[in-house]
Amino acid sequence: MAETLKTTSVGSFPKPPSLVKARQRFRRQEISLQDLRAAEQEATQEVIRLQEALGIDILVHGEMERGDMVAYFAENWQGFTESLPVRSYGNRYYHKPVVTNRVSYAGSTGLTVESWQKAQALTKKPMKGMLTGPYTICDWSFNDFYPDRRSLVLDLAQLVHEEALALAAAGAEYIQIDEPAISTRPQELDLAIEAMEIVTRDLPAHTISHICYGDFDAIYPALLDLPVNQLDLEAANGQFQLLEILRRVPWPKDKELALGVVDVHSHRLESVDEVKAGILRALEVVPAERLYIDPDCGLKTRTWDEAVQKLTVMQHAVDQVRKEEGLK
Amino acid sequence: MRITTLGSYPKIPADHGPSVRTAIQRFERGSIGPTQLEQTIRDRTRHVIQVAKAHRLDLTSDGMIRWNDMFDGVVRDIDNVQSAGLLRFLDNNFYYRHPLVRGRLSFQGGVVRWWMTQAVGVSTIPVKAVLPGPFTFLQLSQDDSYHNRQALLDDVVEVLRLEANSLLDTGIQEIQWDEPALAYYPGWDIGEVSETLAHLTKDLSVDQSLALYWGPGVHRWIEPLAIAGFSRLYLDAVSDPEVVPRLSSEQLPVEVGVGLIDARQVKKESVPELVKKLEPILRVQGESRVWLHPNGGLELLPPDHAEGKVHVLSQVRDAVAIAPRNGGRG
Numbered sequence: 168m169a170e171t172l173k174t175t176s177v178g179s180f181p182k183p184p185s186l187v188k189a190r191q192r193f194r195r196q197e198i199s200l201q202d203l204r205a206a207e208q209e210a211t212q213e214v215i216r217l218q219e220a221l222g223i224d225i226l227v228h229g230e231m232e233r234g235d236m237v238a239y240f241a242e243n244w245q246g247f248t249e250s251l252p253v254r255s256y257g258n259r260y261y262h263k264p265v266v267t268n269r270v271s272y273a274g275s276t277g278l279t280v281e282s283w284q285k286a287q288a289l290t291k292k293p294m295k296g297m298l299t300g301p302y303t304i305c306d307w308s309f310n311d312f313y314p315d316r317r318s319l320v321l322d323l324a325q326l327v328h329e330e331a332l333a334l335a336a337a338g339a340e341y342i343q344i345d346e347p348a349i350s351t352r353p354q355e356l357d358l359a360i361e362a363m364e365i366v367t368r369d370l371p372a373h374t375i376s377h378i379c380y381g382d383f384d385a386i387y388p389a390l391l392d393l394p395v396n397q398l399d400l401e402a403a404n405g406q407f408q409l410l411e412i413l414r415r416v417p418w419p420k421d422k423e424l425a426l427g428v429v430d431v432h433s434h435r436l437e438s439v440d441e442v443k444a445g446i447l448r449a450l451e452v453v454p455a456e457r458l459y460i461d462p463d464c465g466l467k468t469r470t471w472d473e474a475v476q477k478l479t480v481m482q483h484a485v486d487q488v489r490k491e492e493g494l495k
Numbered sequence: 496m497r498i499t500t501l502g503s504y505p506k507i508p509a510d511h512g513p514s515v516r517t518a519i520q521r522f523e524r525g526s527i528g529p530t531q532l533e534q535t536i537r538d539r540t541r542h543v544i545q546v547a548k549a550h551r552l553d554l555t556s557d558g559m560i561r562w563n564d565m566f567d568g569v570v571r572d573i574d575n576v577q578s579a580g581l582l583r584f585l586d587n588n589f590y591y592r593h594p595l596v597r598g599r600l601s602f603q604g605g606v607v608r609w610w611m612t613q614a615v616g617v618s619t620i621p622v623k624a625v626l627p628g629p630f631t632f633l634q635l636s637q638d639d640s641y642h643n644r645q646a647l648l649d650d651v652v653e654v655l656r657l658e659a660n661s662l663l664d665t666g667i668q669e670i671q672w673d674e675p676a677l678a679y680y681p682g683w684d685i686g687e688v689s690e691t692l693a694h695l696t697k698d699l700s701v702d703q704s705l706a707l708y709w710g711p712g713v714h715r716w717i718e719p720l721a722i723a724g725f726s727r728l729y730l731d732a733v734s735d736p737e738v739v740p741r742l743s744s745e746q747l748p749v750e751v752g753v754g755l756i757d758a759r760q761v762k763k764e765s766v767p768e769l770v771k772k773l774e775p776i777l778r779v780q781g782e783s784r785v786w787l788h789p790n791g792g793l794e795l796l797p798p799d800h801a802e803g804k805v806h807v808l809s810q811v812r813d814a815v816a817i818a819p820r821n822g823g824r825g
Contacts, residue, residue, distance in 0.1 A: 250761065251509060251797035256581055256590035257563055258519045260507070263588075263797065265761055307588045309761045351586045380583050380590060404580035432581050 168292065171455035171494040172446070172485050173224040175425060177377050177399060178236070178297050178345065179465030180229035181474050186210045190234075207231040208285060215289045217475060221482045225341060226294050228286035230465070235261045236299045236345060237307040243278050244326060246270035250309065256432075259468065264308040270322050277333035284337055296339035300346035300376065301327050301366065302359040307348060320358055324365035335372045343375040344395065347464075350381025356389055364394050375399055375425065379464045383409055388416045399425035401463035404432065407445045410452055418453045426453075427463030428484070429477040434469075436476050442484035455494050460485050496777060496785045496815050497553035498808040499752070501706055501729060502565070502625045502673065503792030504543045504558030509799040513538035515560060536560055541617040546802055550809035554621045554668060557614030559792065564591035565627050565673060566635070568607040572661075573600050573654050579637060585679050585709050587759070589795060594636035600650040602657035608665060615666035624667045628674035628705070629655055629695060630688060635676060652695050659699050669702040671729070675791075678710030678731060685719050693723045702726040708754060708791045709734050714741050721747045731790035732772075733757045743775035751780055754790030756807055761800045769811045770818055777815065787811055 182190070189206035192198045214229035233239040241247035241264030248267050252260035272278075279296060287294040301323035305316055313319040331342050344366055349359045367374050376393055379401040383390070390398065402409045404427070418424065426449050428442045449458055460481060466474040488494070506515035518535035521527040543558030562568055563578075570578050575598030581590040611624050629651045633644070641647040659670050672695070677683060696703045705720060707713045708731035717738070720728060729752035732738040742751055753776060755769050769787075777785055787808060793801035 251799055252507060252516075253797055254506060254516075254794060255588060256592075258516055260516060311760075311762050348588065351583060351588075380581055382583070406580075430580065 168224045169489065169495065171458070172489055173459045174482055174485050175223060175225040175295070175459055175461045176218065176227045176478070177427070177461055177463070177465050178227055178230055178343070179233070179467035180214045180227070180231070181467050181469055181471050182231060183210050183213065183471060186231060204232075211282075211286055212289055215286060217478070219290060219292065221478055222486070223478070223482060224292065225459075226286075226290055226292050227297065228282060228294060230297060230467070232282050236465075237304050238262045238264055240278070240299055240304060241308065243273055244270055245273050246312070247308065261307075266308050266310045266312045266319060268312055270319070270326060272326065272329070276329040277337070279330060280333050280337045283334060283339055287338065293340045295375070296331070296334035296342040296372070298327055298330055298334070298342065298344045300344045300349070300359070301362040302355070303346050303348040306351055316355070317358055320362050321365070324362035328366045328368065328370075331366055331370050331372070335370055339372055341375060342370065342372040343377060343399070345377045346393075347377065347379045347381070349376075349378050349390070349393070350383060350386045353382070353385040356386050360392050360394065367394050373397070377425075377464070379427070380404065383412050387412050391416075391419055391422060396421075397423035397425055397459065399427075399459070399461065401427035402445060402449070403428050403430040403437065403442075403463050407448055410448050413452050418457070423457045423459060424449070424453045425459035425461050428460055429462045429481050431462050431464045431466055431468055431477070434473065436473070437480055439480055439484045439487065442480055443488055446484060446488050450488075450492070455492070496773070496782055496787060496812060498550075498812045499552055499554040499623075499786055499788045500547065500556050500805065500808075501671070501708070501754070501758070501788050501790075501792055502556050502559055503562065503794035504556070504560070505794050505796070505798035505801050506539060506558075506560055507798055508542070509797075509802060512542055515539050537613060537617060540614055544614075544618045544620065544622070546805055548620050550805050551812075552620065552805070552808070553786075554623055555618075556625050556671070556792075557611070557618070557622055559625060559794075561610045565625075566591060566594050566632065568610060569627060569632075569655070569658055570594050571606040572602065572604050572658055574598075574603050575600055575640070576636070582635070585675060587709075587795060591635070594632065596636060596638045596640050596647065598640050600654050602654045604657065604661045607658060608661045611662050611665040611667055621668035622666070623669035623671050623704075624662050624665075625671045625673055625706075626655060626658060628672040628677070629691060630683070631674050631676035634680060648691065652691060656695060656699070659701075659703075663699070663701055667701065669704055669726070670699070671704045671706050672696075673706045673708075675707070675709045677716055678707045678713045678735065680710070681712060685715070688716075689719045689723050692720065692725075696724040704729055704752070706752075707731060711735050714738050717741050717747065721749045725749060727752055727786060729786070729788055730754055733790040739772055739776065743779055746779055746781070750784045750786065751776070752786035752788050754788050756787070756789040756804050758789035758791040758793050758804065759795050761796065763803060764807050766807065766810045766814050769807075770814045773811070773815060774818070782815075
């Protein structure tokens with residue numbers, strides 16, 4: 168594994184057509200759960216093979232078993248009901264959960280452990296454990312039960328904490344707790360931080376939080392108080408203007424930055440040169456040993472070919488920067 | 496009291512019926528052509544209007560079925576601005592492509608005009624067009640060209656006026672200018688906003704309204720914008736609880752819309768409670784000068800709940816109609 172400018176991915180990968188078909192057939196009760204799981208595992212293997220072939224340092228399993236990062240947990244925990252889809256942008260929709268009772272586990276903790284274990288068994292490289300943060304689960308659900316958002320967020324924080332502990336106990340070295348909604352209401356940033364303190368309390372793992380498409384201007388540098396080792400932020404979507412916001416204060420020595428350098432919501436394929444230029448700008452803000460490089464967000468909105476191309480450009484750009492800057 | 500919707504409506508059905516989502520997927524896979532896609536969009540628009548008609552809305556939007564976000568249509572109609580990267584739309588889990596200004600704005604037109612012509616063509620009840628207001632456009636766009644806020648604002652106002660002008664003979668009954676940014680963000684120069692909006696609406700021969708929603712600052716604008724030339728103000732009374740007492744205390748020289756139906760939560764409102772909140776407003780403003788509406792577009796709700804909220808509108812209207820009141824009936 169590289170020592171500097173490590174590369175990774177944010178989370179989701181596009182589901183191959185065979186898995187899309189299997190999910191449809193499972194919904195129509197034409198195949199068994201076992202058949203669906205086999206299709207998911209096959210797709211996961213493909214995702215891991217791709218990342219290894221490209222030379223990516225820290226892998227993700229691609230979330231082949233998940234439809235949506237919030238709905239997945241809502242479907243498997245108690246206290247939620249599923250709604251009809253709601254549009255989030257363009258032609259993308261998600262099943263926005265409705266909280267109709269106190270949230271709790273449906274059974275034992277460790278919902279995400281098995282998929283992590285199966286994925287980690289396929290590679291010697293570190294595999295991230297992937298969770299969605301309590302603030303985002305709250306924000307992306309309808310609350311039809313709790314008297315206020317705070318009570319819901321704090322109950323969810325306890326569930327996510329237990330899930331994180333289960334991943335760590337299973338051996339996950341890196342645990343990512345996604346909080347893309349954290350910039351939604353700057354006045355609630357303290358609540359999101361309090362919830363993350365619960366999630367990461369006594370957690371023996373390298374913790375990451377991915378945040379994207381928000382108003383960073385409104386929450387920076389207060390965001391640096393989020394108790395995780397690494398912040399994973401999107402930059403390509405905004406032509407790397409995020410870096411100007413990050414320049415406001417020196418990047419803290421105890422924090423890593425993972426920077427999104429390819430836009431996952433655009434068909435356009437970035438050139439290696441423009442990605443390199445973004446990375447070089449980032450190196451002016453964060454030293455190479457604390458700078459990680461990845462796409463802006465999960466790749467599930469791209470086709471498989473687009474995802475491969477974007478990751479290839481990203482890795483080539485990193486390789487060239489490492490070489491030209493004399494980094495290991 | 497009259498009832499209306501504010502803007503967007505789900506593009507997918509609750510159970511069966513035309514689904515723009517499915518049609519776009521099929522179109523992108525090549526299994527249907529442009530004609531079938533267009534037909535689905537028209538059918539969905541027709542459905543939105545049928546829902547409005549079934550609940551006897553006095554005025555409706557077309558559901559903005561063709562719009563990806565509130566800027567989409569006008570960005571297509573203006574030269575030297577493009578839809579750029581995705582950003583979260585205020586405090587919603589909904590994303591818009593921010594307008595990126597790359598040169599001097601000029602009005603090309605045709606897109607929104609054609610969209611509204613189609614909507615009016617399938618409607619049997621009055622339809623309004625919904626356009627972004629200049630301050631929300633300015634706040635949520637990126638300027639890579641002017642580097643001069645006033646110059647950009649002046650041109651934004653001019654192209655929006657041209658857009659509004661282009662809609663006048665489409666058959667629409669109202670142009671609703673949406674300014675959520677004025678409610679959401681603090682720190683506006685009230686004099687500048689009032690003057691600019693008065694210029695925006697001047698001499699346009701159609702009813703014009705202003706919609707303020709999704710922020711705690713709605714009440715700040717009631718008095719200054721009541722005299723800015725709008726026929727009515729649509730005010731989000733869910734996000735800003737100050738709105739109801741303000742409207743209950745003094746009659747305004749403009750019709751008022753009260754956004755008491757929460758367009759962002761599935762929880763169904765209690766009709767008696769809504770009637771109770773409306774009573775003092777109806778008394779002070781005069782019944783014929785008050786509108787009830789959701790506090791934003793209904794597209795942030797699942798389709799079954801969106802229709803449920805329209806139903807609540809009609810239930811409250813009916814309850815108000817039979818409720819005994821003293822004085823102030825307009």
